Amino acid sequence: MALVLGSSTGGVGRHVLSLVRGLVAAGCPVLVCGPAANDELFGFTTAGAEFLPVEIPASPGPQDSGAIRAMRRALSSRPVNVVHAHGLRAAFVATLARPGAPLIVTWHNAVLAKGLRGSASALVERIVARSATLTLGASDDLVQRAVGLGARNARLSPVAALETAPPQRSRSAVRAEFRLAPATPLVLSVGRLHPQKRYDVLVEAAARWRDIDPAPVTVVAGSGPSYMGLAQRASELHAKVHFLGHRTDVPDLLGGADIALVTSDWEARQLFAQEALRAGVPLIATAVGGLPGLVGDAAVLIPAGDVEALDTAVREMLADPERRADYALRGPRQAATWPTEHDTVVDVLAAYASVTETSRASRG
Secondary structure, X not given: OEEEEOOOOOHHHHHHHHHHHHHHHOOOOOEEEEOHHHHHHHOOOOOXXXXXXXXXXXXXXXXXXXXXXXXXXXXXXXXXXXXXXXXXXXXXXXXXXXXXXXXXXXXXOOOOXXXXXXXXXXXXXXXXXXXXXXXXXXXXXXXXXXXXXXXXXXXXXXXXXXXXXXXXXXXXXXXXXXXXXXXXXXXXXXXXXXXXXXXXXXXXXXXXXXXXXXXXXXXXXXXXXOHHHHHHHHHHHOOOEEEEEOOOOHHHHHHHOOEEEEOOOOOXXXXXXXXXXXXXXXXXXXXXXXXXXXXXXXXXXXXXXXXXHHHHHHHHHHHOHHHHHHHHHHHHHHHOOOOOHHHHHHHHHHHHHHHHHHHHHHHO
């Protein structure tokens, strides 16, 4: 099985790592193709896969030709029964490499870009949708989008959150890192610093929370292209927001947090939302994409891009200890209804079997 992914620092890479572990445990030889930095970050080879670097650029352009040639060499260098690409960029490169094996594509994200970039991305979507043997969507709206663009065979395939290790530090130790007084609330968000995540809305709302007594401190774990603009805006507004960069201790951070936030314009099955509910941290999230179906009644849902709604939701949650305790209990109950990593691997193996059987039937 050849798993293909583009540059990732979070959810997609962690999902592929989960699949690698499950497939290897099931006795399937696995090849992973993607940027070299991915293997350094996620450890695909350590998990038992063979890794071949293919530098897939973040945006379509002339540099794709080199990635396509590298992908073609990688896929022709050994027998491959199924090519499973994750995300549109990886799928586009895999499609143009013309693999001899059936191509499965998992759509993890919606295209939100506008203008010329949005038009280019829409073209990529259409090519990928019509080229894949099977399309898997991480949320229902992604499946509908793929079908609308001409996907031949598409269905839902939820992405399970990885089981995380228990916290290594106590709540007091985590809070001491940020020099918090015992009564000071800690608000946490985790995600890539990218416009889709709408951390600009979080910063605007956090600036208002200075009049709360005691004023909460907000921390955001993640790196990305929006860092400079967000940090500058937080400084201008004197917002108590700290951008921590990439962190590997999210369970620890959740253990020290009083509220978790997801402020995105769109998400499928956002991994941090799953981690927060599993950890019993009250969650406030935007009602977009697959989030309402994911969290059910275990989180407070607000409109995307609405500073007023975010401000009000946080104030109400901080002001009501009983409400926080209620949502802390709702989270694990909701998490118990989700598919596990094992369930996801079983689902993907069934997808592989379906396309290989179809391929054999068409040849015979």
